[in-house]
Amino acid sequence: MxxxxxxxxxxxxxxxxxxxxxxxxxxxxxxxxxxxxxxxxxxxxxxxxxxxQSQFALTRGNAFEAKVKADGGAELLRLVRKHLDPGAEPAERAAVPDLAAIGPEGRTARTALALREAAGTDDTDGGRDTGRDSGRGGWVLLDHPMLALQVAGSPAFLEPDAVVVHPDGSWTVVEIKSFPLLDGSADPAKVGAAARQAAVYVLALEEVAARLNPAPRVRHDVLLVCPKDFSNLPTAAAVDVRKQRAVTARQLARLTxxxxxxxxxxxxxxxxxxxxxxxxxxxxxxxxxxxxxxxxxxxxxxxxxxxxxxxxxxxxxxxxxxxxxLGGLTTVEDVLSAARGESGDPDDPAVAALRRAAALRAEALSAQGAACP
Structure with a gap:
């Protein structure tokens, strides 16, 4: 096509x-x-x-993301621990698995394998605990993993900025944006768009978790990382995406x-x-x-x-x-015709409201004309 x-x-x-x-x-x-x-x-x-985005905005965003993930993601993991898991051990030796593979399908499979290893389970052996130490009990950072989500009967491949596996085995989505957090708050429209985008990643992660036994917990509080005020220093805020996740799941299920x-x-x-x-x-x-x-x-x-x-x-x-x-009135001409009393069922609440509004408008205009000399 x-x-x-x-x-x-x-x-x-x-x-x-x-x-x-x-x-x-x-x-x-x-x-x-x-x-x-x-x-x-x-x-x-x-x-x-x-x-x-402009080339300048893209370059600035890439530079900021590189700064956040420098030194094995030490600063990123510090922010995750501070805002989402303050009781966990400090991320001194985080594992950063290699997610390179051929094609999106290969990268998706490699990401799923890394998540299974980090959780200490393996769906190829019936979900039994494998006793691996590659991520259990410590922090694991997945840099640009690849996830798959079924949408209208076809797979969509998604690439979040990062996914962090906590020492308790739970998973967190990280969104890195270049718009600033000013005094701890940001543009609501931009935060809302980031939350809706993160909710899609949460849904895809839940599909991976559902294939493991026991299924790891996918946290619904995602971490939004942005520049602090007017600097290039990273700061973060936890964003609850439960509402966005529920709405997105319901709407995607309705797609033809x-x-x-x-x-x-x-x-x-x-x-x-x-x-x-x-x-x-x-x-x-x-x-x-x-x-x-x-x-x-x-x-x-x-x-x-x-x-x-x-x-x-x-x-x-x-x-x-x-x-x-307006109910069954789908065109502006239908609306105007119904308001003028030329068409429409008078028992229809929308038609009745339109005619009442038209009558009030005519009355107001008539009164205004009478008041003018």
Whole structure:
């Protein structure tokens, strides 16, 4: 579907969090499932997105992450112990296993093996305690592990910044961000986005833990590491992602299987950015979208979908809350017609509320006109 010789774009945790936030959007589901580069697709459709970090921001973020993980992750582990496990022994000799392997599948298997060894169990021998000392009783740092999560019937490979195994065998997700913590607090929107992203990693870790016996505890308090104030010194805060994890799990479970969506498309549907604009537009429009203003901060195709939604007069352009209040009225024209009394069931609460609002507006305008000389 993404076209011949077009490499697949990997589905990351940020994309999964955005997909889970709008599970009714089949367009995003099929494009992400097919590995389509939505940034290139949006540009080819004539509605380029404003997504992506500047090269300066990427360089700064990479430098900060390297600083946090320097010296075998000593500073990172100190922050984990301070904020999440103050009763544990100091991380003087943390193990940092090699997670290198060929391909995402190989890296996923290598990560699972490292986690099993750190937990002191092995699912190949019935989950019995192997008595290994490679991680049990000490700290283990997994730098950029690879996890897999089933999404709409297809595996998505995810790469958290780090996963830490505590001396008690529990697992913690670590998110390293370049936005600052000012006086112990940060931009709520950025923290919320980081929490939703971390919740996806927690779900993937839980799938690994479920295959072990006994299953290690995956902590729902993740560690968010950021620069302190206006310096480059790392500081951290514990973020409880139980709510985000529950919402993400529920929304991902509601996603329609990608194969089911693909079966409804015309034969030969292709989303290759190099196709003629008319053909590409027809292919994209063959998949229904669920646009809302919130998409502007989460999806590369938001500007294209907004143009189409406005052209069709859909009430979703006004927001999900407004759409929910209007019931079966799906277009602005339907809403105005119902408010004028030209259509709609008067017993419908939405229609009744619209007509009452229209009457009050007319009354206010009439009173205002009478008051003016």
């Amino acid at each position: 993404r076209g011949p010789d077009v490499p697949a774009k990997a589905l990351d945790a940020r994309a999964l969090a955005a997909l889970a936030a709008n599970p009714g959007c089949r367009r995003r589901a099929i494009l992400d499932g097919a590995g389509v580069d939505k940034t290139a697709l949006a540009s080819a459709l004539g509605a380029p997105s404003a997504f992506g 299987r990608i194969q089911d969506i693909a079966d409804t498309l015309p034969e030969g549907t292709c989303f290759a950015p190099g196709l003629p604009a008319e053909q590409l537009t027809a292919a994209v429009e063959a998949v229904p979208a669920a646009y809302a203003p919130e998409c502007l901060s989460a999806c590369e195709l938001a500007f294209h979908c907004r143009q189409r939604s406005r052209a069709a007069g859909e009430v979703t352009t006004l927001g999900r809350a407004v759409r929910a209040e």
